[in-house]
Amino acid sequence: MLTLKSILAFSFVTSSALAHFTLDYPTSRGFDDDNEPQYCGGFPNVASTRQPFPLGQGPIHIDSHHNLATVVAFISTSSNPTSFDDFNTTSNGTSIPLASSIFQVKEGDSCFNVNLGNLGVGLINGSQVTLQVQYDGGDGNLYQCTDLILIEGYSVPSNETCTNDASLSSTTSSSISGASSTTASSTSTSSPSASASSSSGSTSGSMARREVVGMGLIGVLSGITGMVLL
Ligand SMILES: *[C@@H]1O[C@H](CO)[C@@H](O)[C@H](O)[C@H]1NC(C)=O
Ligand SMILES: *[C@@H]1O[C@H](CO)[C@@H](O)[C@H](O)[C@H]1NC(C)=O
Ligand SMILES: *[C@@H]1O[C@H](CO)[C@@H](O)[C@H](O)[C@H]1NC(C)=O
Ligand SMILES: *[C@@H]1O[C@H](CO)[C@@H](O)[C@H](O)[C@H]1NC(C)=O
Ligand SMILES: [Cu+2]
Numbered sequence: 001m002l003t004l005k006s007i008l009a010f011s012f013v014t015s016s017a018l019a020h021f022t023l024d025y026p027t028s029r030g031f032d033d034d035n036e037p038q039y040c041g042g043f044p045n046v047a048s049t050r051q052p053f054p055l056g057q058g059p060i061h062i063d064s065h066h067n068l069a070t071v072v073a074f075i076s077t078s079s080n081p082t083s084f085d086d087f088n089t090t091s092n093g094t095s096i097p098l099a100s101s102i103f104q105v106k107e108g109d110s111c112f113n114v115n116l117g118n119l120g121v122g123l124i125n126g127s128q129v130t131l132q133v134q135y136d137g138g139d140g141n142l143y144q145c146t147d148l149i150l151i152e153g154y155s156v157p158s159n160e161t162c163t164n165d166a167s168l169s170s171t172t173s174s175s176i177s178g179a180s181s182t183t184a185s186s187t188s189t190s191s192p193s194a195s196a197s198s199s200s201g202s203t204s205g206s207m208a209r210r211e212v213v214g215m216g217l218i219g220v221l222s223g224i225t226g227m228v229l230l
Pocket of ligand 1: 090092120
């Protein structure tokens with residue numbers, strides 16, 4: 001029968017799939033809660049249709065379901081990237097800088113601007129890139145990908161502009177966080193995922209613990225609800 005232990009075990013399964021984040025603009029390849037920790041959120045194949053996106057400054061919109069999360073974006077210049085390695089270097093071995101700083105977002109909608117034409121990896125009008133957003137809300141790194149074709153002078157839909165750029169105002173007052181985003185926004189040669197996770201590890205430890213407790217509580221409540229239904 002249902003012991004407290006089994007309810008807790010059940011609640012952990014439930015809560016791990018509850019939250020996470022979505023990539024809303026440009027449209028993600030796909031969203032699957034359970035597979036979001038995998039490369040491209042569990043959608044490894046390039047979309048059949050690439051979305052037009054500005055070669056210059058363009059906005060990325062996400063929706064965060066954790067109270068505080070660490071975010072970074074990086075790109076692949078391969079027309080068919082298959083692994084994180086393809087987001088690290090171009091086909092001729094040039095290392096690709098991060099597409100954004102490493103920054104924090106609060107729960108809800110956020111946006112940040114990228115300028116892919118300025119990354120110094122030879123992107124031009126018509127270049128095909130895949131942008132991957134890495135997100136850590138306290139339950140590990142999560143990923144979403146979007147496949148783009150860069151168009152010089154492309155105007156995004158008027159409701160998709162980003163005036164309140166979350167990547168410019170890192171939300172915590174912690175000096176560690178400030179230092180790490182400064183390092184990160186300079187063109188780092190290390191793996192994008194490695195540098196991002198070390199940043200979140202150093203800045204959000206207590207936040208993460210609080211969140212785990214919170215999620216456990218939600219899980220217990222849903223477990224109790226489930227028991228009442230039985
Ligand atoms: C690699 O490709 C980029 C972009 O096309 C170019 O700017 C760079 O000079 C190339 N580097 C080498 C070593 O060929
Ligand atoms: C950019 O490429 C698109 C097609 O991919 C073309 O229609 C457009 O004229 C190009 N713009 C410039 C400024 O070259
Ligand atoms: C902009 O409008 C489109 C379609 O009208 C909608 O799907 C999208 O969610 C809107 N974006 C924002 C940031 O409100
Ligand atoms: C990315 O490139 C750097 C420098 O070339 C290398 O040290 C690192 O191992 C690479 N990371 C991945 C994930 O390929
Ligand atoms: Cu989550």
